[in-house]
Amino acid sequence: MPALVAIRHNPVLKALYERLVNNGKPKKVAIVAVMRKLLILSYGVLKSEKPFDINYQMAD
Incomplete structure (x- = not known):
């Protein structure tokens, strides 16, 4: 699983x-949130045709 x-x-x-997880969410819920964030990041990279920049500030 890419999220893991x-x-x-x-x-x-x-x-x-x-x-x-520290705020009390179950681990599976947190993994699904990471999956969604990963999907959003992937779409942004594909749409902008620019490489992923770890220092880019993304709104939560």
């Missing part, structure tokens, strides 16, 4: 996952 790999290796998505 992203949680391990992408600091932005890892922070999102940890924040949700």
Whole structure:
């Protein structure tokens, strides 16, 4: 599952996952939130035709 790999290796998505779990969300709900964020990021990269920039500030 790409979301699990992203949680391990992408600091932005890892922070999102940890924040949700620390706020009391079940782990599966947090994983689905990471899946959705990963989908949104992927779509943005495809739409803009620019490489992913980890320093880009995205609104939550």
